[in-house]
Amino acid sequence: MIFIYIAISKRNNTVLSIVTESLPNLKTGAIRDFENLLRDMGLYSKFEINQTDRTYKFGSNIIEFFSVQGESNRLGSRRQYLYINEADSITYDTFLALKARTDKTYLDFNPKKKFWVHTELENDDKVDFIKLTYLDNEFIPKSELESILWYKNKYEETGSKYYLNKWKVFGLGELGVVEGGIFEEDKDWSIISELPEEARYIGSSCDFGFSHVTAIVKLYRYYDKIIIDESLFKSSLTTPRIAKHIKNDSELLSTAIPCDSSRPEQVKELRSYGIPCISHKKRDVLSGIDLMHSFEILITSSSENVIDEFRNYCYATDKNGVSLGVPNKSMDKDNSIDAARYGFEYFLSNTRKNNGGFKVYSFG
Numbered sequence: 001m002i003f004i005y006i007a008i009s010k011r012n013n014t015v016l017s018i019v020t021e022s023l024p025n026l027k028t029g030a031i032r033d034f035e036n037l038l039r040d041m042g043l044y045s046k047f048e049i050n051q052t053d054r055t056y057k058f059g060s061n062i063i064e065f066f067s068v069q070g071e072s073n074r075l076g077s078r079r080q081y082l083y084i085n086e087a088d089s090i091t092y093d094t095f096l097a098l099k100a101r102t103d104k105t106y107l108d109f110n111p112k113k114k115f116w117v118h119t120e121l122e123n124d125d126k127v128d129f130i131k132l133t134y135l136d137n138e139f140i141p142k143s144e145l146e147s148i149l150w151y152k153n154k155y156e157e158t159g160s161k162y163y164l165n166k167w168k169v170f171g172l173g174e175l176g177v178v179e180g181g182i183f184e185e186d187k188d189w190s191i192i193s194e195l196p197e198e199a200r201y202i203g204s205s206c207d208f209g210f211s212h213v214t215a216i217v218k219l220y221r222y223y224d225k226i227i228i229d230e231s232l233f234k235s236s237l238t239t240p241r242i243a244k245h246i247k248n249d250s251e252l253l254s255t256a257i258p259c260d261s262s263r264p265e266q267v268k269e270l271r272s273y274g275i276p277c278i279s280h281k282k283r284d285v286l287s288g289i290d291l292m293h294s295f296e297i298l299i300t301s302s303s304e305n306v307i308d309e310f311r312n313y314c315y316a317t318d319k320n321g322v323s324l325g326v327p328n329k330s331m332d333k334d335n336s337i338d339a340a341r342y343g344f345e346y347f348l349s350n351t352r353k354n355n356g357g358f359k360v361y362s363f364g
Helices: 002-007 023-040 092-099 116-121 142-158 161-171 239-247 264-272 285-293 304-312 335-348
Strands: 015-020 048-050 055-058 061-067 079-084 102-107 189-192 200-207 213-222 225-235 257-260 277-280 296-300 315-317 323-327
Touching: 002 015, 002 023, 002 061, 002 079, 015 023, 023 061, 079 092, 092 102, 092 116, 142 161, 200 225, 200 335, 213 239, 213 304, 213 335, 225 239, 225 304, 225 335, 239 264, 257 264, 257 335, 264 277, 277 335, 285 323, 285 335, 296 304, 304 335
Parallel strands: 015 061, 015 079, 079 102, 189 296, 200 257, 225 296, 257 277
Antiparallel strands: 048 055, 055 061, 200 213, 213 225, 315 323
């Protein structure tokens, strides 16, 4: 609503951008809510609307809507005001790119899980945090209010942590946890600011993708802990581009690189470029996860995509929300974790531990 008031004010040549992760979310969320507000305020006919460009002009002022996915060329556009809807769905790098060309930034999110707002902005004196709940929304639809209170009642009736989490997030505006999360932050893994000097390189590993992400992670031993550092996380990569990335990093070339065994032709092609890749015979996924759980894991703060996947990697559930005991592949939050799992299995399994230390196997 504040953007509408700014647009109809006496300001001139003001650009206000409203951004969310994807176009479907934009159309069914922010744009629909915005147009309903315009109608409720009797202002819909006062704006010059371009449905194709998703722009709403009032005089020389313009409110534009765009998504991060597929419209990355608009991230660097100059604007006076920015509103990011569901900020937990975009990356910190995307936020920084948007913010760099903006005078004043607003964002919202449901506190379903910890993300970059909590790690990068929460303690910044220049950032104002406002916690709003259903009690602050005098226009909340009756059905939505009933749904929120239903979580509260179900928790009081059953004592279920599932409903407690829902009530905390949607009712109280408090930080929740990813339901069915496989790796718990600050228990199974934590973030470190940078790679310590004492860390010793163990090796790297790779999970292939094309339409999906190709991920390469580096593993380091730091006393009795294992550090994961993101080396590559990108989709639409051809084999020559992957080879070029590896050749530009001497550490990657220093040991064998266990890779996704389902792509033997890609492993063969990489080897033709002199890359020390091997086709890794994977364990059962759950036994690989168990192996990872047996170590204390640290992740470098620069490994943004790895951190995001560790926070969102969870078990699949049936239609009743009951865990199936296997990772949820549909969320596509396993790229770097699969890569790390191959590395743990190849370099750190029991058969490769040596008198409390680790053997590092070189390619030959």
